[in-house]
Amino acid sequence: MMNYQVVIKNIDTVNEVEGYWSDEDFVQLLEKFNYPDGATADKASLPELLEMAISDYEPNEAAEIVLKYKFADRLGDGQIEQISHNMLIDKVCEEYPEIDMQGTLFHINQLLFKAYNGKFPNAKASIVHFSMTPTDGEAQKLTAENVLKLLNNGLSDRNLIKRLFENQMSQNIAFPESEAIIWELTTEDNVNYNLVTSENWINKEDITEYEFESVLEDIEEEA
Template sequence: MNYQVAIKNIDTVNEVEGYWSDADFVALLQKFNYPDGATAEKSTLPELLEMAISDYEPNEAAQIVLEYKLGDQLSEGQIEQISNNMLIDKVCEEYPEIHMQGTLFHVNQLLFKAYNGKFPNAKASVVHFSMTPTNGEAQKLTAENILKLLNNGLSDRNLIKRLFENQMSQNIPFPEAEGIVWELDTKDDVNYSLITSENWINKEDITESEFEAVLEEIENEA
């Protein structure tokens, strides 16, 4: 299907509003030995957590938050290694398991804020765009569809295009897309917003703001 694509703007943000729920704050406060989170004013929970976190050594705090968010996917040794690496590198941009990078970003930024900069400051991109079919009705697009359709508007220097050239330009499966795109929202299947790492897509990556693109049916590998 043919699409007319328009990239409207890209916002660069330090955190994704609403990612951490009140329940997350209460659970984390408990893990940081602050038992009264459940009865505290909800508006004070983020600040209380920052104060509770700052009583710990940075790598210890990182281990606690990583265990809370990724304890079912990472071993104790992996968590310890990541918690140390986070103090010197943007692990959320470099970790080889792409599907974990979004969670690592949110953990990193929580710690960055609590420790006032002891952790590297990573950034996310919120991309606002529209994808209008020129010869048919709009249908809900997946992260994989979206990235393939954005291909024509991205610079050849873009990291996604460099690492996944074939997946972006050919009608073959692109399972990594689900990890690259952290959030994808639309109300009408035409106007979209997606959230990803600034490392994957940033303002400098956009070479065309309006362009045509073709979405072919993906051939599943036998």
């Protein structure tokens, strides 16, 4: 059991998460959108080239191509077609039942949102900057599960994570979904952290306390 002093410093709301798509992704996607010269193009121009290549297609066709690129191993053609149509109407990335696919769906959605200058709903991500300092003992690198449990005391009861996973957030039981809820978790010193998630999971309105104490208990192994 460890006591932590938690400080939520800032939440940035963003339309895209920098660095998600690699140059290699851009080159491969350009090829799928019938632009074979991506490999020899100037790296800095790849995102713009892809936007132009995408916009030559109908929005739902473009969505199918990108969905297939990311999810060929998980989704059948019928499912991909269905999602590609739904994406034009709804924020599928917030509603898709497989939580571990929501982050990727967000990045796909925003790529298409940008390429079509709208047409797809604009989803947003939250980048939460916070520190978690143990009041006794050495700082250990925290996992997504640790971080969400420690944030619990500062979140409003309206927060979606608390509503859907009340027991996992407040009791010392395992919380495997935490890895899918938090898309990225980074720290350089095991005290100051940044996490990236959907605005749907954590947003500015969800924070009721910016400085508070939390206890991290050991997870009880189920016998």
